[in-house]
Amino acid sequence: MTSTAPETATPDPLDLEAVDALEFWVGNALQAAHFYRSAWGFDIVAYAGPETGVRDKASYVLEQGKLRIVVTSSLREGTEISRHVARHGDGVRDIALRVADAAAAFDEAIRRGAVPQTPLYEEKDDHGVIRRASIAVYGETVHSFVERRDYEGVYAPGYEARSSVPDPLPAVGLLGFDHSVANVELNRMNMWVDFYEKVLGFSLIQGFTDEDISTEYSALMSKVVSDGDGRIKFPINEPAPGKKKSQVDEYLDFYNGPGLQHVAINTDDIVASVEALTVRGIEFMRVPDTYYEDLRDRFSDLDLDIDRLKKYGILADRDDEGYLLQIFSRMNQDRPTVFFELIERHGSRGFGNGNFKALFIALEREQERRGNL
Secondary structure (H helix, E strand, O other): OOOOOOOOOOOOOOOOOEEEEEEEEOOOHHHHHHHHHHOOOOEEEEEEOHHHOOOOEEEEEEEEOOEEEEEEEEOOOOOHHHHHHHHHOOEEEEEEEEOOOHHHHHHHHHHOOOEEEEEEEEEEEOOEEEEEEEEEOOOOOEEEEEEOOOEOOOOOOOOEEOOOOOOOOOOOOEEEEEEEEEEOOOOOHHHHHHHHHHHOOOEEEEEEOOOOOEOOOOEEEEEEEEOOOOOOEEEEEEEEOOOOOOHHHHHHHHHOOOEEEEEEEEEOOHHHHHHHHHHOOOOEOOOOOOHHHHHHHHOOOOOOOHHHHHHHOOEEEEEOOEEEEEEEEOOOOOOOOOEEEEEEEEEOOOOOHHHHHHHHHHHHHHHHHHOOO
16 A cells, blocks of 8 residues: 655745835935825835935835835936936836745746846845846836845835824825736737736736726726735726727826826725825815715615715725725826725725726816816
8 A cells, every 4th residue: 555645736936925015216206205105194114315325316115004105216317217207207117026036936937928127136234135126017117026035124225214203194094905007008908918817827807898998988998917816916908999088098198108007005994094085185086976876776785874975985886795995086196197096895806897987987077177088
């Protein structure tokens, strides 16, 4: 009689742990950091610049809950950062992904067809070592693979700890990244879906046609890819033909190409978060008031305060697994490119499918105000 040892699955070198950080390249990192601290309630936790030995740029690291964003600006003209900002305005350059082994993840991604952006390198100081490498994705956006297992310092070598000044305003209560949405050119959505499936091992979890996301004037198509655990989700949008310019067309025009359009952030109390953000000066897109008449019927079996949702412009949607509440901010900068979404989930793993039409009308109203519809 013989025994056979159970087969052990080979670990995937691209076993992604989480979104490590979103790095924005901006025109003025000091002022951007102040905006995300005072308006969105983040804490400034680290800084790198001339005072820390970094000669060509300045970066501030901000955190809230499990969220981490980095804002970086160039100190000189003619750099990659300054050229990026001149072309795109303030925008997300790097959607960094935390991994157990950056070298293995990078090598495997290249083997699967990714284009290398930055080869593997190490950053060291007295607190240990961080390993990074990056691959190119849509437009000038990159994914860095970040390995932190041997580092115990504040964010990364070259950064020093910073503390925000006391904040007298109400806490916002943002928890973590829910999903990040890319806008790409016409007929490029499926190519990038294939890329994420082949290179990063993601799966297609939802898809929407121009019949799902449209109004009388404009439309878009969207597909959502996700890692195996559902911790990292990337909807990818492309424009669809319409009578007028869609929100994706407007984005591509002002960003001068594809890039990250909006970041969805979890909260466990969206009303309290919106109340706090309103006090801090953040404005949100509004849907027509008639939306809430229909909402009363759709949610008549749940104890939702529809009047309160209407007061703050919060949307609601439901599916077989539960419901969600969501709201979308106005733009975070002068160009109509990057904005935030807040989302409170109660079982639902969707993206507010039932709100697409109402949201599109709100977006078109914003476009019309800018003269871009």
